[in-house]
Amino acid sequence: MQLVYPYDFRLTEKEKTNICYLSFPDSYSGGLGDTQFSFRLRQSGGQRNTRFGEDGEYNTEAPLTLQRESAHYFGYVYFRQVKDSSMKRGYFQKSLVLVSRLPYVNLFQSLLQLIAPEYFDKLEPCLEAVCNEIDQWLPPVPGQTLNLPVMGIVIQVRIPSRVDKPGSSPLKQINQENLLPAPLVLPSVYELDLFRCFQPVLIHIQMLWELMLLGEPVVVMAPSPAISSEMVLALTSCLAPLKYCCDYRPYFTIHDSEFKEYTTRTQAPPNVVVGVTNPFFIKTLQHWPHLLRIGELKMSGDFPKQVKVKKLTKLKPLDTKPGIYTSYKTFLHKDKTLIKRLLKGIQRKRPSEVQSALLRRHLLELTQSFIIPLEHYIASLMPLQKAITPWKNPPQIRPFRQEDFMKTLEHAGPQLTCVLRGDWLGLYRRFFRSPNFDGWYRQRHKEMTQKLEALHLEAICEADIVAWMKDKSEVEIVDLVLKLREKLVRARCHHLPVKEETLQRGGLYIETIIGSLPEDLQAVLHHP
Amino acid sequence: KMKSSLMHLVPPVSRDRIISHFPKWYTPEACLQFKDHFHAQVRSACQQRNTGTVGLKISKVVVVGDLYVGKTSLINRFCKDSFDRDYKATIGVDFEIERFEIAGVPYNLQIWDTAGQEKFKCIASAYYRGAEVIITVFDLADIQTLDHTKQWLEDALRENEPGSSFIFLVGTKKDLVSGAACERTELDAIRFANEMQAEYWSVSAKTGENVKEFFSRVAALAFEQSMLKELEKSYGRMAQIGAGNLIRIEGNSLETPESNAQANCC
Numbered sequence: 001m002q003l004v005y006p007y008d009f010r011l012t013e014k015e016k017t018n019i020c021y022l023s024f025p026d027s028y029s030g031g032l033g034d035t036q037f038s039f040r041l042r043q044s045g046g047q048r049n050t051r052f053g054e055d056g057e058y059n060t061e062a063p064l065t066l067q068r069e070s071a072h073y074f075g076y077v078y079f080r081q082v083k084d085s086s087m088k089r090g091y092f093q094k095s096l097v098l099v100s101r102l103p104y105v106n107l108f109q110s111l112l113q114l115i116a117p118e119y120f121d122k123l124e125p126c127l128e129a130v131c132n133e134i135d136q137w138l139p140p141v142p143g144q145t146l147n148l149p150v151m152g153i154v155i156q157v158r159i160p161s162r163v164d165k166p167g168s169s170p171l172k173q174i175n176q177e178n179l180l181p182a183p184l185v186l187p188s189v190y191e192l193d194l195f196r197c198f199q200p201v202l203i204h205i206q207m208l209w210e211l212m213l214l215g216e217p218v219v220v221m222a223p224s225p226a227i228s229s230e231m232v233l234a235l236t237s238c239l240a241p242l243k244y245c246c247d248y249r250p251y252f253t254i255h256d257s258e259f260k261e262y263t264t265r266t267q268a269p270p271n272v273v274v275g276v277t278n279p280f281f282i283k284t285l286q287h288w289p290h291l292l293r294i295g296e297l298k299m300s301g302d303f304p305k306q307v308k309v310k311k312l313t314k315l316k317p318l319d320t321k322p323g324i325y326t327s328y329k330t331f332l333h334k335d336k337t338l339i340k341r342l343l344k345g346i347q348r349k350r351p352s353e354v355q356s357a358l359l360r361r362h363l364l365e366l367t368q369s370f371i372i373p374l375e376h377y378i379a380s381l382m383p384l385q386k387a388i389t390p391w392k393n394p395p396q397i398r399p400f401r402q403e404d405f406m407k408t409l410e411h412a413g414p415q416l417t418c419v420l421r422g423d424w425l426g427l428y429r430r431f432f433r434s435p436n437f438d439g440w441y442r443q444r445h446k447e448m449t450q451k452l453e454a455l456h457l458e459a460i461c462e463a464d465i466v467a468w469m470k471d472k473s474e475v476e477i478v479d480l481v482l483k484l485r486e487k488l489v490r491a492r493c494h495h496l497p498v499k500e501e502t503l504q505r506g507g508l509y510i511e512t513i514i515g516s517l518p519e520d521l522q523a524v525l526h527h528p
Numbered sequence: 529k530m531k532s533s534l535m536h537l538v539p540p541v542s543r544d545r546i547i548s549h550f551p552k553w554y555t556p557e558a559c560l561q562f563k564d565h566f567h568a569q570v571r572s573a574c575q576q577r578n579t580g581t582v583g584l585k586i587s588k589v590v591v592v593g594d595l596y597v598g599k600t601s602l603i604n605r606f607c608k609d610s611f612d613r614d615y616k617a618t619i620g621v622d623f624e625i626e627r628f629e630i631a632g633v634p635y636n637l638q639i640w641d642t643a644g645q646e647k648f649k650c651i652a653s654a655y656y657r658g659a660e661v662i663i664t665v666f667d668l669a670d671i672q673t674l675d676h677t678k679q680w681l682e683d684a685l686r687e688n689e690p691g692s693s694f695i696f697l698v699g700t701k702k703d704l705v706s707g708a709a710c711e712r713t714e715l716d717a718i719r720f721a722n723e724m725q726a727e728y729w730s731v732s733a734k735t736g737e738n739v740k741e742f743f744s745r746v747a748a749l750a751f752e753q754s755m756l757k758e759l760e761k762s763y764g765r766m767a768q769i770g771a772g773n774l775i776r777i778e779g780n781s782l783e784t785p786e787s788n789a790q791a792n793c794c
Contacts, residue, residue, distance in 0.1 A: 153658075
């Protein structure tokens, strides 16, 4: 590693080693020139404070899929390889890597496209200047359009928000907010050209979506880190707005510190999607249930050649042809109309963005059809508002019972919103065992608990405290003060959905109650 | 309709950024134009609110010159109305957006404050690209810095189309030199300015003398220029009615017809 900027950015030795290996193609790639790809690595060694204190706030407002990661880093790479006889190896080979906790693949890759060529040419001063500019960028706020000055231009991009209507085209929003005629406008911070990424596997979209939904272990073997990382990111993004909760590595090498963990045969393969380029992995990951082998894109006539589903026994370490090697049978049937529309689009030379939008909308509707019954059911587990009373602990959220949920499907199942036929029940049963269900359930449960706490706090603040205090002993009153205080602190720290007025009223209540107590006790309560 | 709704998103421009009369030059011996009013076409377009398809115009300004001549101080006096005695060298480039309202039309200056340090010279070219205004700055108390302005300008011009940028030559730290010394230096500076086809200004960031006037002049000239270009473009478009390329549906063709109509209506 030649240089880390800013100098005070601390990485452990393990992280440094991993970043170094992940920043270069790990098998011979004949291609000369510039290439860009991404990776994701596990943070090693303890919690580090993030630079922005407002992580909590950002993460509560950003879409779940764009939250700042606390245990992983993303690496965005710009790699250059050109012939240079003055170099020992006859080549100039260098990577500029941007490390961030944010999954803004489009923004950061566009940024690298601007910076890297200048950096290779002009070296450190370029990095110093650019980092100084980036330091002055405002932190991202969901729902806002950022104007980011860098290298003499202004990048304009909107940070999506959780309250955005799903599927609304970010392009359209940008048009309305585009106040400046000249900036580099990015249509999205993170969305890839899904159609381009999925070109060789368009007819298998249904299978890939199911594999992602179920958090199945998948190996993506591609001819280059650029193709592998785009494919992995495209795959994990196809569940949106549902968060893909398993680990994923857009690009992974044999030198990675998790290599042993992933390749061990003593345990079942982990729930990970890994993107690799080194054929050696076919041998070491032979026991994994699904391997997607993609080659350089081939055309047959106008159409991109589609890979075939093949038996795992056909895997040959040295000569593996493109294909999906799996014994998986999809729960739902393919959407043939989608495939027809996409193919027709190719024939008519429809722009890639439009094809991507089509594909994205299809996947969104599919995910929503799947998830809406679950959302309905979980909402029904919330206690009734009238069960929340000020002087009792808030009522419990009722437990999630899979069988109860299954019963709801008869009259309110995905068939209401989705034409796809197949074994939806089987798909739900399998989903319950996946980390994605677990992640979704925890998130909802947390939100509901917070909502309950907020409602409880509101109930307390609207109650007639003075009347309540009349026949209460001092001990009970002191207990109330302490509990209420704790609640107010929690409400602020956890950004509970409570109005500022309520919080202020709560504070006033505490003052009123304390004021009614004997003076010595007042002193104690004022200075805890 | 959409434009008016856009206006509500941003707070109003502060009063001292509202320009309704064309600001005057500093010295007639080195100035870019003598007119004391906006170009007739621009004036009528502004009155009719016929100011192009985009809600807001913006021009790029780059500020160049030797180390320690006071580029950052000049900008800070104007943008933040502050002056800091302590010197801190600019790292790479700083950036400010200053909002104006000129002849009733919102207008922004995007000001790129480049570093004077030698080590950053190599990266500067990227920042000079597409500059509508180039401000070359020197220190009235250090005549050598005036000599260097030609080189700075040459570097900045190399990255731009010939004749596409307004050029200003600014002498700073007027408060540090006596009236007589200032006049002597100004004579040299005006000669330089004429050779550079630049407009000349003497200012003091410390006292604020001429700073607001200078930037108002920059904004008005750049605004008029960019309006004229825009009008020329839209006349070009008008002339093509019937050629079948006036209405073009851009972007996502999956959008509903209403949204397309909306995007093209103004």
